[in-house]
Amino acid sequence: MIPAAFDxxxxxxxxxxxxxxxxxxxxxxxxxxxxxxxxxxKLRLAVPTVLVDIGQVGDLxxxxxxxxxxxxxxxATHRSLETSELLLSQxxxxxxxxxxxGDPQVRHRGTIGGSLAHADPASDLPAxxxxxxxxxxxxxxxxxxxxxxxxFFTGYFESALTDEEMVTEIRVxxxxxxxxxxxxxxxxxxxxxIVGVAAVQVEGATxxxxxxxxxxxxxxxxxxxxxxxxASSAEAAEQAxxxxxxxxxxxxxxxYRAHLARVLTRRALDAAGIS
Amino acid sequence: MEISVTVNGxxxxxxxxxxxxxxxxxxxxxxxxxxxxxxxxxxxxxxxxHVNGESVKSCTMLAVxxxxxxxxxxxxxxxxxxxxxxxxxxxxxxxxxxxxxxxxGMVMAACxxxxxxxxxxxxEVREGLxxxxxxxxxxxxxxxxxxxxxxxxxS
Numbered sequence: 468m469i470p471a472a473f474d475x476x477x478x479x480x481x482x483x484x485x486x487x488x489x490x491x492x493x494x495x496x497x498x499x500x501x502x503x504x505x506x507x508x509k510l511r512l513a514v515p516t517v518l519v520d521i522g523q524v525g526d527l528x529x530x531x532x533x534x535x536x537x538x539x540x541x542x543a544t545h546r547s548l549e550t551s552e553l554l555l556s557q558x559x560x561x562x563x564x565x566x567x568x569g570d571p572q573v574r575h576r577g578t579i580g581g582s583l584a585h586a587d588p589a590s591d592l593p594a595x596x597x598x599x600x601x602x603x604x605x606x607x608x609x610x611x612x613x614x615x616x617x618x619f620f621t622g623y624f625e626s627a628l629t630d631e632e633m634v635t636e637i638r639v640x641x642x643x644x645x646x647x648x649x650x651x652x653x654x655x656x657x658x659x660x661i662v663g664v665a666a667v668q669v670e671g672a673t674x675x676x677x678x679x680x681x682x683x684x685x686x687x688x689x690x691x692x693x694x695x696x697x698a699s700s701a702e703a704a705e706q707a708x709x710x711x712x713x714x715x716x717x718x719x720x721x722x723y724r725a726h727l728a729r730v731l732t733r734r735a736l737d738a739a740g741i742s
Numbered sequence: 743m744e745i746s747v748t749v750n751g752x753x754x755x756x757x758x759x760x761x762x763x764x765x766x767x768x769x770x771x772x773x774x775x776x777x778x779x780x781x782x783x784x785x786x787x788x789x790x791x792h793v794n795g796e797s798v799k800s801c802t803m804l805a806v807x808x809x810x811x812x813x814x815x816x817x818x819x820x821x822x823x824x825x826x827x828x829x830x831x832x833x834x835x836x837x838x839x840x841x842x843x844x845x846x847g848m849v850m851a852a853c854x855x856x857x858x859x860x861x862x863x864x865x866e867v868r869e870g871l872x873x874x875x876x877x878x879x880x881x882x883x884x885x886x887x888x889x890x891x892x893x894x895x896x897s
Binding site: 472657 | 761790799806807
């Protein structure tokens with residue numbers, strides 16, 4: 468399978484990339500690691516006429532300690548997250564979730580910024596990002612703005628980014644310690660989650676997020692409220708499918724996904740020692 | 743677009759269409775047909791090569807993304823025409839192949855794995871090769887070959 472023809476532009480900096488996507492509008496797509504976009508282009512589900520390659524922008528691969536949070540350049544690969552000493556000690560859930568994306572070859576090329584901007588409701592990293600209560604920095608022609616993770620995912624493969632913006636940085640609060648867990652349920656090792664659940668204690672509260680239970684990654688608000696009200700993990704987990712709109716596909720019906728969400732939430736809370 | 747890619751130590755300057763996938767650049771432009779196309783959907787790993795020392799699926803990368811980078815394919819692994827790379831030797835010794843179609847990708851993925859983890863456990867080898875499918879289901883001996891190549895006793 469070969470993608471449809473496109474014009475290829477390589478950006479040397481994020482400023483240049485933003486100028487290029489502003490010039491070409493919604494005909495252009497940014498290419499980072501390409502591990503979400505290229506498969507879609509091969510299937511001709513995505514047919515951009517201009518590709519702006521940011522893969523060789525050199526200064527966006529950092530993982531930096533910024534006192535109360537960790538700042539991650541948009542081009543940091545899943546592999547670099549998975550092996551980052553800083554994340555392993557200060558934000559271990561993010562390192563762990565990154566290690567569950569795809570397979571080693573995918574993790575060598577795929578980037579955190581690309582994965583979040585792709586806004587696939589079945590992806591692992593958006594769920595970790597939501598559970599942690601992180602934010603994204605978007606750069607556009609008028610400068611930078613910070614978008615809260617909770618406001619970033621707006622629909623099925625849709626984000627709050629405008630056609631003229633790119634993600635340059637991801638910020639996550641530090642959440643050291645062992646009170647976290649990620650349950651990814653799938654049939655084959657390298658697959659997307661049929662349902663996934665991330666649970667983490669951060670900034671004094673328990674946050675729970677769901678993968679593939681709606682058109683966007685979701686926070687399990689009812690579970691969080693039940694826990695805050697003193698419910699046990701088993702009682703709170705019963706609320707996991709509240710307010711969700713689970714998809715149906717060859718792998719699972721919405722009813723089965725709702726069941727999985729409840730079971731996986733209980734397992735995640737118990738494994739994280741949250742009750 | 744003109745790209746300059748160093749493949750197995752030799753730099754080639756070639757004019758490619760931007761939509762050319764790395765695997766077709768290797769196979770059709772450079773004639774390096776050791777890298778196979780299996781599923782063509784980033785699942786099976788038959789097309790695994792190294793880019794800057796790390797395993798990648800060359801069906802899911804554009805040749806233009808490899809501009810200025812170092813690529814290694816199965817053809818570049820053996821030190822000489824009459825000597826195999828230790829990983830290839832280990833696959834032969836432990837019967838780590840049947841039909842052989844997945845083998846170039848398996849070997850490249852296995853070399854990348856040992857580069858990152860020089861003494862993996864059996865579970866780590868199995869997880870480390872999760873991006874490579876063998877339709878003969880010869881996983882048992884493939885895992886054995888990788889463990890043996892890392893210097894571990896598999897008897």
